[in-house]
Amino acid sequence: MITNRKIDPVQWLKYVLLGIASLIVLFPPYVVVLNAFKGPDESSSPFALPASFLNFENFRIVIDKADILQAFGNTFLVIAVSLVGNIVFGTMVSYALARIAFKGKGLILGLFLFASIIPTITTQVVIFSLIQSLGVFNTLFAPILLFVGADVLQITIYLQFIRNIPEELDESAMIDGASLFRIYRSIIFPLLSPATVTLVILKTINIYNELYIPFLYMPKQKLVMVSTSIMRFASNNQAQWSYICATILIIMVPTVLLYLFLQRYIFAGVTNGAVKG
Amino acid sequence: MGNSYNRQRILILITFLFIPLGLLGLFTYYPAVRLLYLSFTDWDGISKTVNFLGLDNYKEVFTNPDLFGVFIHQIPYVLGGVLQNIVAILFAVILNSRIKGRNLFRVLLFVPYIMNGVAVAFMFQYVFDTNNGSLNALLGMAGLSSLQHSWLGDTSLVNFSLASVSFWRYMGYTMIIYLGALQSIPGDMYEAATIDGANRFQSLWYLTLPSLTQVIQLNMFLTLSGALAVFDLPFVLTKGGPVGSSETFLLKTTETAFTFNNYGLASAMSIVLLILTVVILLVQNVALKRRGDA
Numbered sequence: 001m002i003t004n005r006k007i008d009p010v011q012w013l014k015y016v017l018l019g020i021a022s023l024i025v026l027f028p029p030y031v032v033v034l035n036a037f038k039g040p041d042e043s044s045s046p047f048a049l050p051a052s053f054l055n056f057e058n059f060r061i062v063i064d065k066a067d068i069l070q071a072f073g074n075t076f077l078v079i080a081v082s083l084v085g086n087i088v089f090g091t092m093v094s095y096a097l098a099r100i101a102f103k104g105k106g107l108i109l110g111l112f113l114f115a116s117i118i119p120t121i122t123t124q125v126v127i128f129s130l131i132q133s134l135g136v137f138n139t140l141f142a143p144i145l146l147f148v149g150a151d152v153l154q155i156t157i158y159l160q161f162i163r164n165i166p167e168e169l170d171e172s173a174m175i176d177g178a179s180l181f182r183i184y185r186s187i188i189f190p191l192l193s194p195a196t197v198t199l200v201i202l203k204t205i206n207i208y209n210e211l212y213i214p215f216l217y218m219p220k221q222k223l224v225m226v227s228t229s230i231m232r233f234a235s236n237n238q239a240q241w242s243y244i245c246a247t248i249l250i251i252m253v254p255t256v257l258l259y260l261f262l263q264r265y266i267f268a269g270v271t272n273g274a275v276k277g
Numbered sequence: 278m279g280n281s282y283n284r285q286r287i288l289i290l291i292t293f294l295f296i297p298l299g300l301l302g303l304f305t306y307y308p309a310v311r312l313l314y315l316s317f318t319d320w321d322g323i324s325k326t327v328n329f330l331g332l333d334n335y336k337e338v339f340t341n342p343d344l345f346g347v348f349i350h351q352i353p354y355v356l357g358g359v360l361q362n363i364v365a366i367l368f369a370v371i372l373n374s375r376i377k378g379r380n381l382f383r384v385l386l387f388v389p390y391i392m393n394g395v396a397v398a399f400m401f402q403y404v405f406d407t408n409n410g411s412l413n414a415l416l417g418m419a420g421l422s423s424l425q426h427s428w429l430g431d432t433s434l435v436n437f438s439l440a441s442v443s444f445w446r447y448m449g450y451t452m453i454i455y456l457g458a459l460q461s462i463p464g465d466m467y468e469a470a471t472i473d474g475a476n477r478f479q480s481l482w483y484l485t486l487p488s489l490t491q492v493i494q495l496n497m498f499l500t501l502s503g504a505l506a507v508f509d510l511p512f513v514l515t516k517g518g519p520v521g522s523s524e525t526f527l528l529k530t531t532e533t534a535f536t537f538n539n540y541g542l543a544s545a546m547s548i549v550l551l552i553l554t555v556v557i558l559l560v561q562n563v564a565l566k567r568r569g570d571a
Contacts (some may be wrong), residue, residue, distance in 0.1 A: 010477065016372045018382050020462040021368065024445070025385055028400045031411040035403075043452075044404070045416075046411040092293035100286050108298070117554055120525055122547035125534045126308035126315070129322065149300035164543040180285045184293075209393045211509055216535075226461070227395040231513060234399055241403060248396045259391040263384055270450065271457025 036245035058246035066233035071224045079207050082147035090150040094158035095184045112152040142217035161195045198269035201262050285562035322540045336544035349526045350436050354507050357440035358500035361448050369455035387449035397512040401442045405429045433524035439510045458492040502554045
């Protein structure tokens with residue numbers, strides 16, 4: 001290609017557009033950061049800088065009043081238990097679908113696929129009474145039961161991975177007399193770990209951000225999760241922007257950090273699931 | 278050996294599929310079927326007995342303007358969603374070209390998608406607040422006080438304000454999907470086009486966009502079905518207000534069930550929403566196939 005020394009207007013326009021988009025993305029969080037550090041006597045103008053960025057008073061108050069620690073504890077527990085089950089079930093379904101020929105394989109995939117287009121909130125009308133009759137209403141098992149099942153995105157990603165694992169590996173293990181369960185556990189499951197890492201990250205973010213399920217099934221104060229904690233707190237404290245901003249920051253920081261450190265996996269998961277799914 | 282493996286295969290099929298399919302049946306298909314059944318009844322959520330109403334609930338959904346009519350509130354989300362796809366393709370093309378700092382921009386534009394949705398909602402409540410909000414303050418500073426509005430309090434504006442939050446949150450996600458598709462277009466196709474004398478816009482129009490058709494279809498489905506099922510933002514920010522102007526069909530559905538205990542009607546609404554989602558999917562598939570055959 002010919003190198004061009006004069007300024008390329010198209011190139012210039014690209015940077016302008018990217019700059020504008022970045023400002024729009026950063027504007028709301030920027031204002032939140034400024035105001036999370038403001039004391040009660042400070043300027044209420046949203047753009048006024050706080051007296052000190054080391055004033056953690058709002059955070060201290062909010063952690064206490066909005067049950068933040070309880071919320072993080074419950075959320076972590078729900079995520080951990082759901083994901084362990086979800087990964088086990090997801091890999092099992094995918095192994096069975098990928099390695100065993102049987103009638104009805106297409107039907108099973110179709111059932112998982114169709115399930116993904118049913119708007120989840122609509123079925124809560126029925127699931128609500130189901131959760132009650134199972135006796136798990138107002139317990140952490142309610143969200144866990146709803147999050148633990150395998151889903152089509154996960155199965156699609158696992159199936160792609162399993163198809164890239166040569167079947168000769170399975171066959172040589174069979175010659176050594178390994179059981180199919182052992183092949184799943186000692187060969188397939190470990191080789192799926194890159195996909196598992198991606199899925200764990202994506203699902204952690206999804207469950208962390210889920211609002212309606214904890215709201216509907218765990219009204220009990222002690223069973224607060226991250227999304228419901230800020231909702232309850234904000235509805236009790238209208239207009240106290242500095243407190244709400246502090247809560248927003250506390251809740252946003254964990255997933256944003258997770259994202260910044262593990263972005264490679266997140267991008268891989270999002271594009272894989274969408275393009276090939 | 279073959280025999281014992283055949284037995285194992287059956288055993289594995291049963292044990293590995295039993296729980297996952299059980300969960301799928303219990304929490305997806307049983308509720309879907311029961312929704313369909315309840316949609317023909319007047320169940321109130323508690324009674325042991327139900328009365329069969331035939332199609333009355335469906336008649337109610339389509340004739341009561343308070344129910345089906347709220348879809349009008351969701352038009353801004355559709356418009357915002359279409360715009361979101363156009364902007365996302367634009368930025369995906371930009372980030373797929375040779376540009377400095379592309380990873381930084383990619384990370385930055387995607388970050389809203391990662392953030393907790395409720396936190397995002399409250400963040401924008403602060404942006405849109407009439408008296409203390411940052412948007413009105415910004416407009417004031419720029420000497421545009423005439424543009425200051427009660428963004429969430431004005432019945433004609435509220436849905437556009439909410440749709441813009443949705444745009445802010447999902448543009449980067451849509452962009453990443455397009456970017457992934459763009460990166461799978463082989464570079465030598467562009468070289469060939471350049472050798473044939475195509476300029477940048479010609480290769481964008483004749484090469485890039487056609488290769489994106491399938492992904493555009495997927496994203497448009499996600500966007501449109503998302504616009505049909507808007508829930509979180511109005512639920513957190515406006516509770517459907519002011520005076521019901523930001524009610525959405527799904528918000529109405531949950532209110533009908535959980536506030537007014539009319540599970541029969543709510544079930545009919547759920548089924549209608551599900552059918553509309555499937556219709557979008559089918560129409561898109563048919564439209565795409567026809568174009569493929571032409």
